[in-house]
Amino acid sequence: MSTGNIAIYILVMAGVTYLIRMLPFTLFRKEIQSQFFKSFLYYVPYAVLSAMTIPSIFYATGNPITAAAGTVTAVLLAYFRKPLIVVALAASAAAFVTDVALQYLG
Amino acid sequence: MSPFLKGMRHGIPIALGYLSVSFGFGILAAKHFSTAVATIISASNLTSAGQLAGLNIMAECAPSIASFLEMALTQLIINMRYGLMGISLSQKLDGTFNTPRRMLTSFGITDEIFAVASSQEGKITARYLYGMILIAFLGWTGGTFLGASAGEILPQSLTDAMGLALYGMFLAIIIPPARKSKGVLLVVITAAALSLVFKYLMPFITSGFAVILCAVAAAALGAFLCPVREEENA
Numbered sequence: 262m263s264t265g266n267i268a269i270y271i272l273v274m275a276g277v278t279y280l281i282r283m284l285p286f287t288l289f290r291k292e293i294q295s296q297f298f299k300s301f302l303y304y305v306p307y308a309v310l311s312a313m314t315i316p317s318i319f320y321a322t323g324n325p326i327t328a329a330a331g332t333v334t335a336v337l338l339a340y341f342r343k344p345l346i347v348v349a350l351a352a353s354a355a356a357f358v359t360d361v362a363l364q365y366l367g
Numbered sequence: 368m369s370p371f372l373k374g375m376r377h378g379i380p381i382a383l384g385y386l387s388v389s390f391g392f393g394i395l396a397a398k399h400f401s402t403a404v405a406t407i408i409s410a411s412n413l414t415s416a417g418q419l420a421g422l423n424i425m426a427e428c429a430p431s432i433a434s435f436l437e438m439a440l441t442q443l444i445i446n447m448r449y450g451l452m453g454i455s456l457s458q459k460l461d462g463t464f465n466t467p468r469r470m471l472t473s474f475g476i477t478d479e480i481f482a483v484a485s486s487q488e489g490k491i492t493a494r495y496l497y498g499m500i501l502i503a504f505l506g507w508t509g510g511t512f513l514g515a516s517a518g519e520i521l522p523q524s525l526t527d528a529m530g531l532a533l534y535g536m537f538l539a540i541i542i543p544p545a546r547k548s549k550g551v552l553l554v555v556i557t558a559a560a561l562s563l564v565f566k567y568l569m570p571f572i573t574s575g576f577a578v579i580l581c582a583v584a585a586a587a588l589g590a591f592l593c594p595v596r597e598e599e600n601a
Binding site for chain 2: 262263266267269270271273274275277278279281282283284285286287289290292293296297298299300301302303304305306307308309310311312313314315316317318321322323324327328331332334335336338339340342343344345346347348349350351352353354356357360361364
């Protein structure tokens with residue numbers, strides 16, 4: 262593909278993505294009064310992250326067993342309110358250790 | 368601590384999570400394009416799902432007006448959630464947010480930056496967001512560069528495991544408040560259940576669009592059954 266066409270693709274991709282982010286954030290100035298809409302917006306991030314995590318997390322490593330090991334580790338540590346980075350790295354570490362153990366056993 | 372440094376500190380886990388995920392994106396992108404192209408895509412888009420879909424279009428479709436339109440429509444649908452997040456986050460900005468500052472910080476609205484910023488108590492400042500966005504941007508772009516230039520050196524089991532880091536962070540964001548608030552718990556369970564329905568019963572709905580539908584339905588249900596009191600929303 263020519264450099265020009267690659268540039269057009271990237272411009273379209275980045276331009277559309279930026280406008281979706283910028284327009285509502287910049288133009289929306291009012292303080293929302295509606296109790297329902299306020300509550301709705303308060304819940305949106307939790308709903309987005311939950312929907313993005315389930316069931317994708319079980320496919321994240323390419324092996325459902327190592328992914329499940331990482332998921333259980335993350336859920337337990339998050340339940341006990343460990344910091345974000347601890348939960349994130351422990352999930353990866355658990356999946357890696359499980360993978361190594363499976364190869365050793367198998 | 369200054370707001371900028373506080374933002375950077377809060378952005379470190381995001382940056383580390385991004386580093387591992389964008390490393391994988393770099394590996395994929397390098398199969399079709401140069402390291403420079405892969406890095407420019409990450410630096411100009413700062414989003415995971417949209418970039419992956421965009422990369423697939425670039426790799427598979429011969430350039431034409433139709434394929435450019437497909438690119439635009441795909442990004443619109445996958446990234447529409449950022450518009451919703453922008454409206455939500457706009458309610459938490461302090462008084463110093465003028466138009467240029469909004470235009471600048473809007474570039475950094477991602478799932479994780481949005482989640483961490485909106486879980487802060489009280490209003491947030493522009494400097495706080497600058498710090499968080501800067502370090503997250505460096506993690507995302509740097510990880511892509513490293514993945515594109517060196518990804519094949521690492522063992523497969525290590526790069527596979529790194530794919531879990533971002534999801535682990537998501538769980539760490541949603542589980543503690545779900546313990547505390549019945550409303551959050553209801554929303555989290557509803558969204559997860561709907562997501563399973565879309566994935567296994569309606570696979571013809573793209574993942575980006577499914578996330579929008581799940582989020583709107585679950586958040587609306589939560590707002591209807593468990594309206595948030597003023598002080599929790601501050």
